[in-house]
Amino acid sequence: MTTSREITFASGATHLAGLLALPGGPAPSGAGRAGVVLVGGSGPTDRDNGTYFPPLRARLLASGFAVLSYDKRGVGASGGDWRAGGLAELADDATAALARLRAEPGVDPAAVRLFGHSEGGWVALRAAARAGPERLVTSGCPAVTPAAQERHALAVRGAASEVLGLYDRLIAAGRAGVGFAAADELLARAGRPAALDPFWADVDARTWAFLVRKQDHDPLPDVARLRCPHTALYGADDPLVPVAASARAFAGAAPRATAVLVPGAGHRPPAEDVARALGAGE
Incomplete structure (x- = not known):
């Protein structure tokens, strides 16, 4: 047993x-x-x-x-x-x-x-x-890398090119050291497309910091x-x-x-x- x-x-x-x-x-x-x-x-x-x-x-x-x-x-x-x-x-x-x-x-x-x-x-x-x-x-x-994997997953789910472009801008923001508030504002200005929710829906300041640290692993x-x-x-x-x-x-x-x-x-x-x-x- x-x-x-x-x-x-x-x-x-x-x-x-x-x-x-x-x-x-x-x-x-x-x-x-x-x-x-x-x-x-x-x-x-x-x-x-x-x-x-x-x-x-x-x-x-x-x-x-x-x-x-x-x-x-x-x-x-x-x-x-x-x-x-x-x-x-x-x-x-x-x-x-x-x-x-x-x-x-x-x-x-x-x-x-x-x-x-x-x-x-x-x-x-x-x-x-x-x-x-x-x-x-x-x-x-x-x-x-995690950044490439998440982009692949978004594309497979049917994300349009403009959504993938917005995702690329978020990844670039992370590489530039942009904080959560500015990254979230970038998303707000783009209208928060629902197709990006699988990546962003549960992200807060601490999670964003973790994602930035791991994204290019x-x-x-x-x-x-x-x-x-x-x-x-x-x-x-x-x-x-x-x-x-x-x-x-x-x-x-x-x-x-x-x-x-x-x-x-x-x-x-x-x-x-x-x-x-x-x-x-x-």
């Missing part, structure tokens, strides 16, 4: 909270059982990443993995504020989660794997480049620094990510990187495909 318990761990001065789930039965003989750290996507994501992680957790537990997931800083029971930093700070948190799982009795520290979804893929890539998990799997993670240097195998998993019908270009870029960035497309899947590939990529059933 599986067991789970609340855990806390430190990432620098920030205290994070999460869930550690352990499979039933005795640990394998030798160094211990394998484990997986799950890193959620953008926004105020908790240890379940909405509804995405529970079925994945269940499949991993059924295959004998220990599973750790955590509330993003400033979410749930975790301290701090994810909007006060950037992807580097979120990677610090994923690195700390890897260390916490490696320290768990009965877990083989050399057999801990890392999974990151969407924005969490960029975070997991940075953490994996630092901390060297046994294996890294990303899903729905663009191989382009390039994930490819982190891929080139990986020392572990990397599987970039995509739903073939993902509307948010330039799938073909991302798959080619990641697969070509490092000799141990591969891309896998799941036919018919969207931005959240099914749990069984993620679990298979992480080694469940091997």
